[in-house]
Amino acid sequence: METLTFGKWKLTWLNGGVTHLDGGAMFGVVPKALWSKRYPVNDTNQIELRTDPILIQMGERNILIESGLGKGKLSDKQRRNFGATEESSVEEDLQKLGLTPEDIDTIIMTHLHFDHVCGLTKRDAAQNKYVSVFSNATIYASEIEWNEMRNPNIRSRNTYWEMNWQGIEEQVKTFQEEITILDGIKMIHTGGHSDGHAIIEMTQGEETLIHMADLMPTHAHSPSLWVLAYDDYPMASIEAKEKWIKEGIRRNAWFTFYHDAFYRAVKWNESYEIQEKIERKR
Numbered sequence: 001m002e003t004l005t006f007g008k009w010k011l012t013w014l015n016g017g018v019t020h021l022d023g024g025a026m027f028g029v030v031p032k033a034l035w036s037k038r039y040p041v042n043d044t045n046q047i048e049l050r051t052d053p054i055l056i057q058m059g060e061r062n063i064l065i066e067s068g069l070g071k072g073k074l075s076d077k078q079r080r081n082f083g084a085t086e087e088s089s090v091e092e093d094l095q096k097l098g099l100t101p102e103d104i105d106t107i108i109m110t111h112l113h114f115d116h117v118c119g120l121t122k123r124d125a126a127q128n129k130y131v132s133v134f135s136n137a138t139i140y141a142s143e144i145e146w147n148e149m150r151n152p153n154i155r156s157r158n159t160y161w162e163m164n165w166q167g168i169e170e171q172v173k174t175f176q177e178e179i180t181i182l183d184g185i186k187m188i189h190t191g192g193h194s195d196g197h198a199i200i201e202m203t204q205g206e207e208t209l210i211h212m213a214d215l216m217p218t219h220a221h222s223p224s225l226w227v228l229a230y231d232d233y234p235m236a237s238i239e240a241k242e243k244w245i246k247e248g249i250r251r252n253a254w255f256t257f258y259h260d261a262f263y264r265a266v267k268w269n270e271s272y273e274i275q276e277k278i279e280r281k282r
Helices: 023-027 076-081 090-096 114-120 143-150 234-250
Strands: 003-006 009-013 018-022 046-050 054-058 061-065 106-108 121-124 129-132 138-142 172-175 178-182 185-189 198-204 207-211 254-256 263-268 274-279
Touching: 003 254, 018 023, 023 046, 106 178, 138 143, 138 185, 143 172, 207 234
Parallel strands: 061 106, 106 138, 138 172, 207 254
Antiparallel strands: 003 009, 009 054, 018 046, 054 061, 121 129, 178 185, 185 198, 198 207, 254 263, 263 274
16 A cells, blocks of 8 residues: 555555556547556556545544445446446555544545445445445535436436435535535535536645546646546636636645556656655565
8 A cells, every 4th residue: 555644644455456548538638649658558548547445544534535436336337338447455554554434534426436335335235225335424525416426417317326416315414615624624516527627725734635536537647638538617627727727836736636556646847857756666
């Protein structure tokens, strides 16, 4: 498990599973001749995308960013369509760190698409329903996102699934424009990838860390115009990327990733050259 020391906090990437999605969809209108120079692609035009939650440990607090693919949540057809070749082992990774799911007190959900939220619930056969995996956690998401999760439209119903919100309703706390989770961690609504998408800004003294979530799912998505075909509001994605990537570079911030198969975190200079990096062990 890769780690990053950020001020007095420790970030650890847990194994949340892996998908392989169409490279063209992940880079939108950008020609393959350009994006394939930055991110490897297989012979069926798929790229590897992790779904690895980030554990933040700060004293007695244990916080998760996202929740992974979970276990047993995808059908055979979905595993094939999403190229899901590995399920989550978040609970096993927590155990290696001396923790259990009950020790997680806060979960920050940038949005609620299936590949981010499947790990929040599991099937309880005895009760014949889905129940919370992290029963003691407060789960944060934007109000727009939570509302659409439970009332998806004809497009979004393919990624907002009832089984992923059943069992956690009483744990969810929503916000509108922004919310301070605790001193040094702020969620900011951006829209773009989804209407309710949010990013995370962390500060420790003079240090800054920005988690752009699916506005910048991999290091290869740093150009502001390189947005996903999956984005519901691409111009909002571009606007948010223009603002926050430039702001992060100005502040010498770490940028962290949930989906990147190669880098966990990077720092760029003003020429978008990588100055520091944490590579994923493969």
